[in-house]
Amino acid sequence: MKILIADDSKVMRQIVLRTMRQAGFGHHDFVEAVDGADALDKVAAEAPDLVLSDWNMPNKTGIELLRALRGGGNEVPFGFVTSEGSEDMRGAAQAAGAMFLIAKPFTAEHFESALSGMLS
Template sequence: MKILVADDSRVMRQIVIRTLRQAGYDDHEIVEAEDGRDAYDKVQSEHPDLVLSDWNMPNMTGIECLQALRSSGSGVPFGFVTSEGSAEMRDRASAAGALFLIAKPFNEETFKDALDGVIA
């Protein structure tokens, strides 16, 4: 399985990847994207099985990326990993077609709760 991790912070991408490993999802191929635009392009070129994306990013935000993907016909499973987890944002994420929203800070248990059933 190929997982695309999109965050404008390299440090946060490392933390997400490390948490995936700690949560037991350690045998998957990881692709990184540094903003929403890069994530959109890499969904087209790399065909990941899951996208884990930050919300607030320069160039294209996570929600804009998800909306652009759905408009282009892509149904790639998509979840947010973001520093904001308000009810309004969860509603917007869900309405745009996101499977889940993990609020930072998170730990491996949070990842397991969100990803079990999504990652085979």
């Protein structure tokens, strides 16, 4: 499977990738996007099977990205990996069509729990 990691922090993209490997998902293919607008382009160009996105990004936030995808008819499985995990945000994420929201700081177990059904 191909997984798109969208985060404006290069360091955080590396940490998400490392954590995915620790969670046992390192054999998948990974693509990176540097913000929400880049992620929208990469979804169109790369057709990933899963998007892992930060929420708070320049150019297009994660929730704007998700709404743009769903508004354009793209139903790619989508999860947030974000520094904020309030109930309001979880509700907004779910209403927009996200599968899950993993709040930073996270562990490999968080990724295993959220993704094992889909990626194992």
